[in-house]
Amino acid sequence: MRYLPLSDADRSAMLETIGVAHVDDLFRDVPQEARLDGPIAKLPSHATELEVERHLSALARKNVPAGEVPFFLGCGAYKHPVPASVDHLIQRGEFLTAYTPYQPEIAQGTLQVLFEFQSQVARLMGCEVANASMYDGSTACWEAIGMARRITRKSKTLISSGLHPHYVSVCNTMAKFTGDTLETAVPTLTTETDIDDLIGRIDDETSAVVVQYPDILGRVADLSGLAQAAQAKGALLIAVVTEPVALGLLKSPGEMGADIVVGEGQSIGVGLNFGGPYVGLFACREKHIRQMPGRIAGETIDADGRRGFVLTLSTREQHIRREKATSNICTNAGLCALAFSIHMTLLGEKGLRQLAELNHARAVELSQRLAAIPGVELVNDLFFNEFTLKLPVEARPAVHRMVEKNVLGGVSLGRLYPGEAALANGLVVAVTETATDKDMDALVEALTEAVK
Structure with missing residues (x-):
């Protein structure tokens, strides 16, 4: 991106146009005590590229190399481990030609991968449908709570104490702006999960119950009874899976009756990478597909009868009226979804x-x-x-x-x-x-x- 310098006259004209006297007025919502009153004292005012490189290298040497211990x-x-073939394949031209698949005629590679990704995620989670990925597991978890509210017309969600605290934090942050009531607790160092406690707390005002599988302590529980109890009260069961490899051995949440299954796909195809980017997984029952956030790639045929792929459903705020959108997810983690799908295909x-x-x-x-x-x-x-x-x-x-x-x-x-x-x-x-x-x-x- 080019740097285009502006003159003082240019800046004055821009400020006048938006109705403020000084650039500082643009930051009036930031509390005064949170603002810097000058340069950061501990940082030098300038340094050469070589000096910066040496300094950062010295800082890096203080870390324990995670890949070497x-x-x-x-x-x-x-x-x-992610096979080297994954990195090779995600760079092929048919996947790099389109940032986002709005024009199916030039984005068939991307669309087909998203279609296959959805199929893999749906089967892995034990559900009928899945979307074309989300940012990460925590935001997918929150989107599931919002989806349950739209379906049940209720706003109280019970969150298992076994849900990752970072996921809980994301949900609490978002709930501040939606009016949702989230009830949760911290786990106890016991063998038993809080499934029975959750069942006892479900009432007619409950929109959804959120439970992690396996939970933050690694505990595995049968979700069948919880699903039945929630559905008997008109609530939905949301299952969160942070380690999808587990579903190669464990019974899927969908098979146990979960209505929505979300999770993090990082462990398949995506390295740790200093905390990101990750890829959110989202699957649900077919009857709820219209309320599922994100977008769905579908299979069709063209005018000559050849197999092709298109965006079938995309109920995001860019495509329909904002108040009718199912979420404000403005894009998906397409590259990570591609890596996930390739790695999953290689595994079989x-x-x-x-x-x-x-x-x-x-x-x-x-x-x-x-x-x-x-x-x-x-x-x-x-x-x-x-x-x-x-x-x-x-x-x-x-x-x-x-x-x-x-x-x-x-x-x-x-x-x-x-x-x-x-x-x-x-x-x-x-x-x-x-x-x-x-x-x-x-x-x-x-x-x-x-x-x-």
């Missing part, structure tokens, strides 16, 4: 199931070894590739002590739930196929030392 982090972002059903079995087996093996450390207790014995430990010491300092030994040993619940003393000793450990025997040996040794 034993890695057991999870909690919604998982380390799985058999490959996904084998990958899931390997993840689970490695997690079971490591959980047993870690639970044998004096003072360490395994909270949940039913899990996929992620489980929670209760340490005899606070988990957050223990994590830092393990980092000093170049082991990324898990995510402390104290980090996710600051100020919650009952969770301070909780450590969530994720094990994927990337964990070697040597990596697990290193974690056992590091954690043994960290809890002394």
Whole structure:
């Protein structure tokens, strides 16, 4: 993008046109105490490119290279190897020709991939239909709550204590502007989930119940009874899946009666990448398709009878009146959706199931070894590739002590739930196929030392 400098006269004319006297007036909604009164004191006024590069390189060397040390982090972002063919294929011309597929005649590659992506997500989630992706799992979760409100005409949502706190935070932020009432709590370090509690709290004012599967502690629960209880009161069950690889082994939420299934697709085809970009998954029952946010690519035939693809449904605010739109999602995560679909195609059903079995087996093996450390207790014995430990010491300092030994040993619940003393000793450990025997040996040794 070019830099086009403006003269003082140009700036004055622009300010006059919009009716303000000074550029500072444009920031009047920012509290005075939040504004800087001058340059940032700790930053130099200028530096050469070489100086900046050296400084940033020195800062980078302070980090523990996640790809070079034993890695057991999870909690919604998982380390799985992505085949090199994925990166090669997403750069092919048929996928790069159109930013967004408004003109089907020049975007058949993009449209076909979105169609296949939808088919894969729908089957994975156990639902009839899926959209062409969303920003990420947390925003997909909020969009599901909004969708349930439109369907049920009610605005109270029960959120399981097992839902990722970052997802809860996003939903709380959005609910400030919609009038939705969200009821939730923090999890407890027990084997049992809060499914029974949620069932008991559903009433005639409930719009939806949101539950994560597996939940933030890695616990796996049967959602069938919760789905029946919600639907009996005219509410919807929204299931959130942050680790789609789990569905290669576990029964899908849709099969257990969930009305809407959303999640994060990062672990298939998309690297961790310093926190993004990610790709939101969204699927639901066919009867709710008109209220599903985002857009849907559909299959058709052209004038010569040849198979083709088009945007079938796109009820976003750009396409219809704003007050009638199902969401304000202004684009999708098309590139990440493409990577997801290619990786899923390379795996196939058999490959996904084998990958899931390997993840689970490695997690079971490591959980047993870690639970044998004096003072360490395994909270949940039913899990996929992620489980929670209760340490005899606070988990957050223990994590830092393990980092000093170049082991990324898990995510402390104290980090996710600051100020919650009952969770301070909780450590969530994720094990994927990337964990070697040597990596697990290193974690056992590091954690043994960290809890002394």
